[in-house]
Amino acid sequence: QSALTQPRSVSGSPGQSVTISCTGTSSDIGGYNFVSWYQHHPGKAPKLMIYDVSQRPSGVPDRFSGSKSGNTASLTFSGLQAEDEADYYCCSYAGPFTHYVFGTGTKVTVL
Amino acid sequence: QVQLLQSGAEVKRPGASVKVSCKASGFTVTGYHMHWVRQAPGQGLEWMGLITPNGDVTLYAQRFQGRLTVTRDTSTNTLYMDLSRLTSEDTALYYCAKETAAAGKEFDCWGQGTLVTVSS
Numbered sequence: 001q002s003a004l005t006q007p008r009s010v011s012g013s014p015g016q017s018v019t020i021s022c023t024g025t026s027s028d029i030g031g032y033n034f035v036s037w038y039q040h041h042p043g044k045a046p047k048l049m050i051y052d053v054s055q056r057p058s059g060v061p062d063r064f065s066g067s068k069s070g071n072t073a074s075l076t077f078s079g080l081q082a083e084d085e086a087d088y089y090c091c092s093y094a095g096p097f098t099h100y101v102f103g104t105g106t107k108v109t110v111l
Numbered sequence: 112q113v114q115l116l117q118s119g120a121e122v123k124r125p126g127a128s129v130k131v132s133c134k135a136s137g138f139t140v141t142g143y144h145m146h147w148v149r150q151a152p153g154q155g156l157e158w159m160g161l162i163t164p165n166g167d168v169t170l171y172a173q174r175f176q177g178r179l180t181v182t183r184d185t186s187t188n189t190l191y192m193d194l195s196r197l198t199s200e201d202t203a204l205y206y207c208a209k210e211t212a213a214a215g216k217e218f219d220c221w222g223q224g225t226l227v228t229v230s231s
Contacts, residue, residue, distance in 0.1 A: 003155060034216035038156070043204070045221035046156070051211065057219065089156050093216040099170055100158040100216075102148075 004103035011109040012080045020106045022073040022090035030071035034093035037075045039086045085110045113137035115222035122228045123197050131225045133190040133207030140183050144210035147192045151203040197229045
């Protein structure tokens with residue numbers, strides 16, 4: 001099972017809207033509505049930002065939103081902030097044989 | 112407070128095994144699927160395996176089949192990951208993670224990570 005494909009990096013100015021894509025297949029993203037996104041500062045514990053494609057856990061700012069179309073999921077920052085600078089990983093449930101697959105990761109830089 | 116506290120860094124020789132622990136507090140491991148995820152240097156996150164709430168089923172990523180064993184001790188509320196026949200490619204930061212709920216497919220609490228270095 002290959003990792004889900006994410007852009008290696010994205011950048012934006014404070015206040016700008018930025019979107020990260022996460023492309024999989026019909027066996028993972030396209031087959032289930034179980035896409036989650038994690039914010040990760042290297043060496044620290046990842047933090048859940050989005051689950052079930054578009055749901056936000058309590059405490060996650062509403063400038064973070066998730067969506068899915070076909071085999072591609074997206075994480076959007078509506079108004080990028082300095083503290084959003086981190087690595088972001090998507091993850092999808094992939095059925096009873098593969099179970100879970102993570103994305104390749106995207107480094108978000110705030111200019 | 113829901114928390115996962117992992118054991119300290121390990122250095123192992125190629126061919127050896129490593130066992131990493133993950134002590135849960137603020138919840139009981141018998142109530143949730145518990146997972147292990149790793150991150151090799153310069154690489155992304157990789158799902159390794161899980162143990163079900165009642166402990167009767169373990170599921171592993173195909174590439175770790177036969178080398179990975181996930182167990183738990185309910186008396187101490189601790190999760191364990193045992194990885195055998197280590198190679199340099201197993202050098203990574205290993206995380207335990209708690210699944211949100213019985214029907215959830217996401218991880219809402221993670222340990223701080225345990226660095227395992229495999230070197231001769």
